[in-house]
Amino acid sequence: MITAELQKSWAASLLEGAAGTAAAPWLEELRGQAGALIDCLPPVNRKQEAWRYTNVEPLLKESFQPVVQRPSGYGGEAPEAIGPHRLVFVDGWFMPELSDTALLPEGVTAGSLDEAIAAGDERVKNRLGSVADPGEHLFAALNTALINDGLFLHLPAGVKLESPVELFWLNSGGDAARLAQPRNLVILEPGAEAVLVEHHLPGAAERYLHNGVTEIVLDPGAKLDHYRIQDESEQAWHLSRIALDQGDGSRYHGITLAFGGRLARTEYHGLFTAEEAACTLRGLYTVGNDQLQDFHLDVRHDVPRCSSREQFKGLLHGKGRAVFDGRILVAQDAQKSDAELTNDNLLLTRNAEVDTKPQLEIYADDVKASHGTTVGQLEADQVFYLRARGIDERRALHMLCEGFAAEIIEHIHLESLREQALARLRQTLGEL
Amino acid sequence: MLSIKNLHVEVDGKEILRGLDLEIGTGEVHAIMGPNGSGKSTLSYVLAGREGYEVTAGEVLFEGRNLLEMEPEERAWAGIFLAMQYPVELPGVNNMSFLRESVNAVRRARGEEELDAVSFMKRVREKAELVKLPDKLLKRSVNAGFSGGEKKRNEILQMALLEPKLTILDEIDSGLDIDALRVVAEGVNALRGPERSFLMITHYQRLLDYIEPDHIHVLAQGRIIRSGGKELALELEEKGYGWILEEEAAA
Numbered sequence: 151m152i153t154a155e156l157q158k159s160w161a162a163s164l165l166e167g168a169a170g171t172a173a174a175p176w177l178e179e180l181r182g183q184a185g186a187l188i189d190c191l192p193p194v195n196r197k198q199e200a201w202r203y204t205n206v207e208p209l210l211k212e213s214f215q216p217v218v219q220r221p222s223g224y225g226g227e228a229p230e231a232i233g234p235h236r237l238v239f240v241d242g243w244f245m246p247e248l249s250d251t252a253l254l255p256e257g258v259t260a261g262s263l264d265e266a267i268a269a270g271d272e273r274v275k276n277r278l279g280s281v282a283d284p285g286e287h288l289f290a291a292l293n294t295a296l297i298n299d300g301l302f303l304h305l306p307a308g309v310k311l312e313s314p315v316e317l318f319w320l321n322s323g324g325d326a327a328r329l330a331q332p333r334n335l336v337i338l339e340p341g342a343e344a345v346l347v348e349h350h351l352p353g354a355a356e357r358y359l360h361n362g363v364t365e366i367v368l369d370p371g372a373k374l375d376h377y378r379i380q381d382e383s384e385q386a387w388h389l390s391r392i393a394l395d396q397g398d399g400s401r402y403h404g405i406t407l408a409f410g411g412r413l414a415r416t417e418y419h420g421l422f423t424a425e426e427a428a429c430t431l432r433g434l435y436t437v438g439n440d441q442l443q444d445f446h447l448d449v450r451h452d453v454p455r456c457s458s459r460e461q462f463k464g465l466l467h468g469k470g471r472a473v474f475d476g477r478i479l480v481a482q483d484a485q486k487s488d489a490e491l492t493n494d495n496l497l498l499t500r501n502a503e504v505d506t507k508p509q510l511e512i513y514a515d516d517v518k519a520s521h522g523t524t525v526g527q528l529e530a531d532q533v534f535y536l537r538a539r540g541i542d543e544r545r546a547l548h549m550l551c552e553g554f555a556a557e558i559i560e561h562i563h564l565e566s567l568r569e570q571a572l573a574r575l576r577q578t579l580g581e582l
Numbered sequence: 583m584l585s586i587k588n589l590h591v592e593v594d595g596k597e598i599l600r601g602l603d604l605e606i607g608t609g610e611v612h613a614i615m616g617p618n619g620s621g622k623s624t625l626s627y628v629l630a631g632r633e634g635y636e637v638t639a640g641e642v643l644f645e646g647r648n649l650l651e652m653e654p655e656e657r658a659w660a661g662i663f664l665a666m667q668y669p670v671e672l673p674g675v676n677n678m679s680f681l682r683e684s685v686n687a688v689r690r691a692r693g694e695e696e697l698d699a700v701s702f703m704k705r706v707r708e709k710a711e712l713v714k715l716p717d718k719l720l721k722r723s724v725n726a727g728f729s730g731g732e733k734k735r736n737e738i739l740q741m742a743l744l745e746p747k748l749t750i751l752d753e754i755d756s757g758l759d760i761d762a763l764r765v766v767a768e769g770v771n772a773l774r775g776p777e778r779s780f781l782m783i784t785h786y787q788r789l790l791d792y793i794e795p796d797h798i799h800v801l802a803q804g805r806i807i808r809s810g811g812k813e814l815a816l817e818l819e820e821k822g823y824g825w826i827l828e829e830e831a832a833a
Contacts, residue, residue, distance in 0.1 A: 530633060535670040538630050539684040539740060540658035540691065549683065553674030553723065 152195040152207050157288055160210045161188045161295075164329060168216040168296050176275055177267060177297065184284040184294035194288050201287075203473040203505040204415060204444045209387050214329035214359050216296060217241040220264075223248070224322040224353040232347070232566045233313030235260065240320050240353065242330035242362070243299045253313075257306045260315055263333060264299035273304055278335055281365035282393035282419070289389050293331050293363040300332035300362070305342035307369070314345035314375075314564060319360065320353030321386075327357040334364040338372035340397070345375040347567060350390075350410070352383035359387040366392065368400035370424065375403045377562055379571060382410035384440075391417040396456075398424035405561055407571055408435040408443050409578060415444040422449075422456040422484075433462040434558040436578050437470030437502070447476040449489070451514075457488035463558050464495040465551055466502035467582055474506040478521075482513040491521040496528065496554050498547075498582065548579045583608045583779045584629075584649075584748055589640035591621075591628055591804075598624045600804035601640070606748070609776040613790055614783050615815070616801035617823050622783045623667060625801070626752040629781075630664035631657050644748070658684075659691035661747030665737040665754050672724035677736070680724045681706055685743050709742040713769045731762035738769035745773065751782045755789040767792030787819040800826055 165185055173181070194201045194210075220243040228238055228248040237260060238248035244262035251260050259266070266274045284294035301317060321330060338344060350360065360382065368374060382388045388411040394402055406416050418431050435443035449458050464472045474493045495504045508521040528550055536546035555575050562568045584606040591599040598621045606612050616622055628635045629642065631654035642649040644660060652660065672680065686696040697705065710720060713735045725733050734754055741749055751770065755763055770780065770793050782793060790798075790812070798815050800808040802823065807830045808814065818826075 529670075531670050532672055534632050534654060535666070535672070536680075536684075537654035538632075538658055538664055538666075539680075540655050540688040540744070541683055542655050542687070543653075545683070545687070549675055549680070550672065553672055556674040556676075 152193045152210055154193050156210055157191070157193045158189055161288065161292055163213060164216055164292065165295060168218050171218050171298065174267060174270070180279050181295050181297055184291045187285055187291045188288060188295065191285065191288055191291060200446060200475065204413070204442065206413070209359070209413065212327065212359075215326040216329045216331070217243065218298065220245070220299070221322050224320045226320070226354060229318045229320075229349070229351070231316045232564065233316065235313055235315045236318070237261065237301065237315065238318045238320065239301070239332060240322055241328055242319075242332035244301070255309060255311070258309060258311070259302060259304040261302060262299055263302040263335060266302045271302070273337060274302060274335060277337060277365070277367055278333070279365075281367060281395045282363050282391060286391070286419075289361050290363060290391055293333060293361055293391075296331050297333045301334040301336070303336045303344070303346070305338045305344055307339040308341045310343040311345065314347045316347040317349065319348065319350045319362075321355035321358045321360075323354035323356075327359065328355065329359045329361065331361040334362065336364065336366045336374070338368050338374055340369040341371040342369070343373040345564065346377070347564070348378040350378070350380045350382055350388065352386065352410075355386075356383050357385045358383075359389075361389045362391070364390070364392045366394050366402070368394070368396045368402060370397040371399045372397065373401045375563060376405070377564070377567060378404075378406040379574065380406060380408040380410055380414060380416070381574065382414065384410070384412060386411045388414040390415070391419065393419040394421065394429065396420070396422055396424065396427040396429060399426045400424075401427070402429040403561075404429070404431050405558065406433045407559070407574070408433065408445075409574060411443075412440060413442045413444070415446065417446040418448070420449040420458065422451050422453055422458075425453050425455045428457045430459045430561075432460070432558050432561055434464070434555050435462070435472055436465045436575070437467070437472050438578075438581075439468035439470065442471045442473070444473040445475070447478070449478045451478070451480040451484040451487040451489065454483065454485045454487065456484070459489075460491040461558065462493045463554060464493075464504060465498065465555060466495060466504060467498040469499075469501045471502070472504040474504065474508075476507070476521075477509040477511070478519070480512045480514050480517050480519060484514045485516045487514060487517040487519065489517070489519040493523045494554075495525045496551065497525060498528065498551070547582070548576070551579055552576070583645060584781070585643040587641050589628070589642060590638045591624055592636045592638055593624060593634060597638075598804055599628070602801070602805055604799065604806060606779050606781060608779055610797065611774065611780040611793065611795045612782070612797045612799065613795035613815070614781065614799045614801050614806075615785070615818060618785070620801045621804045622801055623752055626664055626750045626783055629662065629750055630654060655687070658744070659688055662750070663741050663744055663746035663748070664750045664752060665734075665741055667753040667756060669725050669733040669737055671726045673726045675724045677722055677724045678703075678706065678720045681720075681740065681743060684740065688744055705743065706739075709739055712742060712772060713738045714765050715739050730757035731759070734758060734762065734766055735769075738766050742769055742773060747777065748779045748781065749773070751780065753784055754782070755784055755786060763789070763792060787815050790815050802827055802830065
C-alpha cells in the first residue's frame with residue numbers, strides 16, 4: 151500500500167528533476183505552496199474513498215522525467231484537424247511550428263500558457279490556480295507545483311467562435327519515460343461561445359505519464375462545448391482534472407470518450423456559484439485486458455436554479471476494470487436545483503469488473519434530483535432479434551455495443567468528430 | 583416447403599410440444615389457433631431458432647434441409663422470417679441502419695449484390711409507405727418507444743424488405759386496432775404469391791377475416807388435434823375450443 155513516505159519521495163524526485171526553472175514571483179509562490187502541500191496530503195491509497203478502487207501504487211513505483219523545456223518536436227507531422235484552429239502540444243508544451251492559429255478572430259488568445267506568463271499577462275495571473283484546488287490530492291498538487299506550459303485560451307466578451315479550437319496532446323519518445331503535465335486555463339468572458347476539442351494521443355512514446363489540470367472560467371452567459379477523446383498508448387498513465395467555475399446563465403457541455411491508457415483517470419469538478427447555470431457531463435469508457443478507466447465527478451450546487459446532467463456509460467471486455475464515482479451535492483440554499491446522474495455498464499465478459507458509486511447528497515427540499523446505475527450484459531433477446539434478421543452473432547454484438555455507446559456519442563454536436571469517435575469505437579469493437 | 587414430424591420440445595425441463603406434425607406446401611397459407619398455453623409461441627420460436635428450447639424428439643425440414651441444425655441467422659438467410667409477438671427494442675441502434683444491415687446480410691448470404699445507400703433508401707421508403715410506417719420512425723432507434731401498432735408495422739416492413747419464403751406471424755394481431763390490423767394484413771397480402779408460404783399463429787378468428795388461410799389447425803396440449811379449411815375457424819368462433827378438447831379426450 152502507498153505510504154506517505156512513498157508518495158513524498160516519488161513527488162520529491164519529480165520536483166528535483168524540474169528544479170532550477172525560474173519564474174515570475176507570483177508563480178514561484180503558487181508552485182512553492184503546492185509543493186509544500188504534498189508533504190501534508192494523505193497518501194493516495196485505498197484508505198481514501200476517492201482512491202479506494204484505483205490502485206496507483208504501480209505508478210508511484212515508476213520514475214518519470216519532467217519536461218522543463220519546449221521539446222524540438224515529436225518526430226512526426228502535425229495531425230490533421232477538423233477546422234482551421236489547430237494547437238499541438240508535445241510533452242505538455244505548446245508547439246507553434248506544428249500549430250495553426252492564424253485564422254482566429256482578433257482579440258482571441260489561444261496558445262502557450264508559458265508565453266502568456268512570461269509576457270506578464272494579467273488575465274493569467276488573476277485566474278491561474280483560482281478554480282482548481284491543488285490540495286485535492288497528490289497529482290493536483292504536483293501539477294501546480296510543476297506549472298510551466300499548457301493551453302491558455304481566452305475569448306473576449308461576446309465573441310462566438312464558429313470553428314472548434316482543436317488541441318492535440320502528443321508525446322516525444324526517448325529512453326526515459328516522461329512526465330507531461332500541462333496546466334490549462336480557459337476563460338470565456340460574458341456571452342462568449344466556443345467549442346474546444348482535445349485529442350490525447352501517444353505521439354512517438356509508449357510509456358509516459360500525462361498529468362493535466364484544466365481550469366475553466368465561464369463568465370455570465372458564456373457557452374463552452376468541450377469534447378475530449380482520450381486515446382493514449384496501452385502503456386500510458388493518464389490523469390486529467392477539469393475544474394469548472396460557472397457564472398450565471400453559463401452553459402458547459404462536456405464529453406470525454408476514454409479508450410486508451412493502462413490506467414486513466416478523469417476527474418470533473420463543477421461548482422455552481424451563480425444562478426441559472428447549466429452543466430452536462432457525459433462520458434464513454436471502454437476497457438479490456440490490463441486496463442483501468444476511472445471517472446470521478448464532484449458537482450456542487452451551492453446556489454439555486456442550476457441544472458446538471460451527468461451521463462456515463464462503460465463497455466467492458468476481457469479482464470478490463472472500470473471505476474465510476476459520481477457525487478452531486480445540493481446545498482441547503484440551492485433550491486430549484488435539477489440534477490440527474492446515470493451510469494450504465496455493459497459487461498461483455500465474466501472477468502470484467504466495474505465499481506460504480508453514484509452519490510447524491512441533497513440538503514435542499516425543493517429540488518429535482520435522480521440517479522441510477524446499471525451493470526449488465528447484452529440481452530439474449532436483443533441478440534436473437536438481430537440474428538433472426540440474418541445478422542451474424544459477432545455483428546449483432548457490435549451493433550448492440552455501438553447502440554449502447556451511441557447514446558453518448560450522439561451528444562457530440564460536430565458531425566466530423568462524431569464520425570471519428572464512432573470509427574475509434576469500431577476499432578475497439580473489431581478487436582473483440 | 584416445411585415439414586414438421588413428431589416434434590417434442592421442452593422448456594426448462596417441461597414438455598411443451600408433444601409430437602407435433604405439420605406440413606406446409608409452397609404458396610400455402612396456414613393458420614394455427616389454440617387456447618393459451620397450448621404451445622403456439624414455442625412453435626414459432628423453435629422454428630426461428632431461439633435459445634432455451636430443447637428439441638427432444640422429431641424433425642423439422644425446410645426445403646429438405648434440417649432446420650434444427652441451423653443457426654438463427656442461417657434460417658433467415660434460407661428464407662425464414664418470424665414476425666414476433668413482442669418485437670424487441672434496440673436502444674441506440676438506428677432503424678434505417680438496422681434494416682439495411684439485415685437486408686444486405688441476407689443478400690450477401692444468397693450471393694446477391696449488396697444495396698447501396700441510395701437504392702436501399704428508395705426501397706425502404708416504398709415499403710414503409712405500404713405499411714404506413716411514418717418516416718420519422720425510420721430515423722429512430724429500432725422499436726424504442728414505438729407503440730404496439732408501430733412495432734408490428736415495423737415487423738411487416740422487415741418482412742416486405744427481406745421477401746422470405748416462409749413467414750411466421752406470431753400473434754401479429756395482438757394489441758392492434760382494426761385500422762392497424764388492416765394495414766398489417768395488406769402488407770402480408772401484398773407479399774402472397776405462389777412462391778411464398780405463411781404460418782399465422784393467432785388466438786382470434788378476426789385476423790383470418792383479413793388474411794384468408796388455406797388451412798386451419800387447432801393446437802392444444804402441444805399437438806395439432808384438428809385440421810380443416812376456413813369453416814373450422816367459424817366453428818371455433820361459435821363454439822370455442824371446449825368441444826374439440828372434449829372430443830379429443832374421448833378419443
